[in-house]
Amino acid sequence: MEILAEIQTAAFWSGLLAVVWVNVILSSDNAVVIALAVRTLPGHQQNKALAWGTGGIVLVRIILTIVAVEALKYPLLKIAGAVLLLWIAIRLLVAEDGEKTIESSDNLIQAVKTILLADLVMSLDNFIAVAAAAKGSVLLLVLGLVISIPPVIFGATVLVKLMERFPIIITIGAALLGWVAGEMLVTDPLVLIWVAANLPWMEIHLPFGMEVSWAQITGAAFVLGTGKWLASRREAGGEKTA
Template identity: 45%
Template sequence: MEFLLALASIMMVNIVLSGDNAVVIAMASRCLPPKQQKMAILWGSAGAIGLRVILTLVAVVLLQIPYVQFIGGILLVWIAAKLLMEDQCAENVEAGGSFMTAIKTIIVADLVMSLDNTLAIAAVAKGDYMLLGLGLALSIPLIIFGSQLIIKIMDKYPVVVYAGAALIAWTAGEMMISDHKIGPVIHGLLPAWLIPAVITAGVLGASVWWRKSRREQAAGAGQSVQQ
């Protein structure tokens, strides 16, 4: 009974912590053809779990390295902007290239976002790595279901894509100010919410500007062809 309770606890903690991972998987794979989309979700979810198992073994050490979380936050900012600015499903012509790009994006984002989350999972596992692996593996179907649900919502309500990118950008800001070298300096000068808010606003603002510029360029090109 104790084993089953611990197993359920690991699954619940992982599900709660996997919300942002599901958003990344959904955003990175939503423009792929249906068959490749399913494969990207499957491999992305399995990759997220695999990385979480590995990182649980080394997370405590990694988080003590100066600037690791800050650099991870910068990577997440790039991923949030990339997913939002490349959200042009009609332009995904090279299916193979798009599939590999989606997998790479998912793996990098999972690697960054799983780093500090694994500490909570390790605390529940209490050193029982068989229990840890089993609990995380059983969570894969739930992450897959969550990713597929988010894709359907994004397809029906495209504005949700911006909400997903905002969540990733906010997570990036929180990770940057959690760095044990830079965090104390920032907390001493600024409110804790300010950096994540500025980063989120910057990613969304840059994306809106970029998309507007693309539309204007396309309109200008169309007029030139007609002339």
């Protein structure tokens, strides 16, 4: 009954959308690496490797992200997580990631191992982001990961091309991470009590039972502003070097 009540709320569906969006945005590079790992396999084995790899990734991510969800219940960890999330979001905008290369494999089992290892290594920052977006709900977490991981893996090339053609997708994703980080910061057990006592105007009530906070808005604005500033500095530095 609790599950039925939860899925009938607007907060549940907005939370599910956030989990899916965050995971899709942060997993685009992983998808490319996975595609490279199976590129030399025969066609029928490519499908098997992707299917087995996808199943393994879903299981591993659910377990590790649940651990992150539980960890975020302790004081100060949400503050640390919010700072990490802001850094991840700004990095998305500044696009400082170096090239990620991985060897392809002619062996099905080895290819699956490669997929799992590559995803684990490259997704360490995803766990904290998805855990934050899930807001402590294991149901949101599991549904969000199950929905978002298969499309990312099987649509790797399409996803990356869309991001290249429509950079606004990355910008929206980075802003969403900043939004989640802002909420994460003010819901830390130590901060929450102080905010409730001193900043009663923090919450903004919207129609249909929706609520947003100035912390969320500030987090998104901080990411967009800082990302734009760092990007402009890099461009200026590149022009001077040239």
